[in-house]
Amino acid sequence: MLAWSLLGRLPAAMCPIGTLLMVSQHTGSVWRASAVTGALALGQATGGPLVGRAADRRGQRRVGLAAAALNTVALLALVTASQLRAALGWQLLFAAVAGLSVPLVGPLARSRWLWLADGRAEQASAALWLDGLMDEVSFTTGPAVVGLLASLLAPAAGMLLAAALAGVCATLFALHPSAPPSIAATGGRPRPPARLLTAPYGLLLAGMALLGVAFGSIQVGVTATTAHVGHPGAAGPIYGLMGGASACAGIAMAALPARFDLPARLRAATALLLSAALLLPLVGGTLGGLAAAVGCVGLAVAPQMITMFGLVERTVPTARLGEAMAGLVSSITLAQAAGTVAAGWLVAAAGPAAPFTVTCVAAGSALLLAAATATARRYARPAAAPARRAQVRA
CATH class of the missing domain: 1.20.1250.20 (MFS general substrate transporter like domains)
Incomplete structure (x- = not known):
């Protein structure tokens, strides 16, 4: 698979x-x-x-x-x-x-x-x-x-x-x-759909949307800055650094101890996101500084996304898990488009570094949201359910 x-x-x-x-x-x-x-x-x-x-x-x-x-x-x-x-x-x-x-x-x-x-x-x-x-x-x-x-x-x-x-x-x-x-294939009867949009799930949607705004504004900011310094072809490799650094951070998450639970990880990841985002307007005027700052942002991306997907499991009914996961993806997609539009307008109005202001505002809002709401009590793991099936070959 x-x-x-x-x-x-x-x-x-x-x-x-x-x-x-x-x-x-x-x-x-x-x-x-x-x-x-x-x-x-x-x-x-x-x-x-x-x-x-x-x-x-x-x-x-x-x-x-x-x-x-x-x-x-x-x-x-x-x-x-x-x-x-x-x-x-x-x-x-x-x-x-x-x-x-x-x-x-x-x-x-x-x-x-x-x-x-x-x-x-x-x-x-x-x-x-x-x-x-x-x-x-x-x-x-x-x-x-x-x-x-x-x-x-x-x-x-x-x-x-x-x-x-x-x-x-x-x-x-x-x-x-x-x-x-499907429910029919297992011999069960369809039931009325359980409630999906709860407060914890809504908070995760909001957090994912703020991450999407940061994505969109960084993409525009990198493109505008590299063009401004005369190296427009560098935009792709520099933006790709975010994905590469994020993948490395995702691998490193395997070493985190179990006592460092998901709500705490979300708070730490959003704090790292804001710290890295603040570097963009400070050192992003040169290609080297821009590449380093974008790479630092990438270190916060995988921990934040993986953690939010993990928290979804604790907040939505099992029967609507696929829909809930898709909702998070839709949230980040729409927000990334909105961040791109806002950042594009700022480039025309205030210059190539202006989109990074949007990035910092989105990251700061994400940290405030996580600090205020990402608690072990809100995202407590539900009691384990009895086994549902025989072993399935993966």
């Missing part, structure tokens, strides 16, 4: 930058490319919880297969519309459908790992750590692969690869025997 999980989640990381590059190069209009990319992001943020909820109710296999097929067709239609320079409305439509139908391999994999762990805290923690690490790898690798294919082959090459990965790897992930069965 590991291979299909890693490869199947790459399209979600590849498509935003791939769409931006493809449409801008085919039309010569950054505005049109931004509009199509925005439609993709809005569709993904809207469709994520819907796909997650359907997977929880009807089973990951059935929903995953349908989503993979529809996503593949929509991506191919978007590439074709861009190649033929079709009307903007058609490109917006296909981008929105592609976003709505993302197979959600990442969130469903986290739900699947927790289902296999069957309430065993140590196994669940290790599974979330491993899955968070795969997210960081896809987050770093996806945009880099798209940029490389666009420069060596064609602007649409990255999107075609994303469609192939969605069609093949997301399908194989859905078919893997580790997929949890």
Whole structure:
């Protein structure tokens, strides 16, 4: 399952930058490319919880297969519309459908790992750590692969690869025997859905959204700063440092003692995020200083994301876990788009370093939120439930 999980989640990381590059190069209009990319992001943020909820109710296999097929067709239609320079409305439509139908391999994999762990805290923690690490790898690798294919082959090459990965790897992930069965398959009767939007889950959504704002503003700030100092090509490698440092931090989390519980980890990670964010406006005027500051920010990303995904397990009903994981992804996606828009406006109004102000405000707000709400009492681990099933081969 590991291979299909890693490869199947790459399209979600590849498509935003791939769409931006493809449409801008085919039309010569950054505005049109931004509009199509925005439609993709809005569709993904809207469709994520819907796909997650359907997977929880009807089973990951059935929903995953349908989503993979529809996503593949929509991506191919978007590439074709861009190649033929079709009307903007058609490109917006296909981008929105592609976003709505993302197979959600990442969130469903986290739900699947927790289902296999069957309430065993140590196994669940290790599974979330491993899955968070795969997210960081896809987050770093996806945009880099798209940029490389666009420069060596064609602007649409990255999107075609994303469609192939969605069609093949997301399908194989859905078919893997580790997929949890639907309620009907286990002989149970559907019950009214348990409440999802509780106060603790809402706080996690807010925390993930603030992290998304930081992502979006850093991306714009790095792009604007490297262009201002005359090295626009350095933006990609410098931004990639965040993903690389984040992956290293995710690996290091395996060494943390169990007594350092999740609420305490969240508070520590957000404090580190703010400390690193404050470096950006101070030393970000040079390429070396910018690279170092962005790398420091990356050290806080994986611990924060992995911890929040771990806390979701304690705050939502098991029957809606996939939907809850997808909701966190949608939260960060929408917030990243908002952070990008706000930072872009600040670049025009106040200069290339202005977006880092947005980053600092978002990080400071995240720390205040975590310090005030991330307590062991609020996120107490529920009592272990009896085993649900016989051993499932993973």
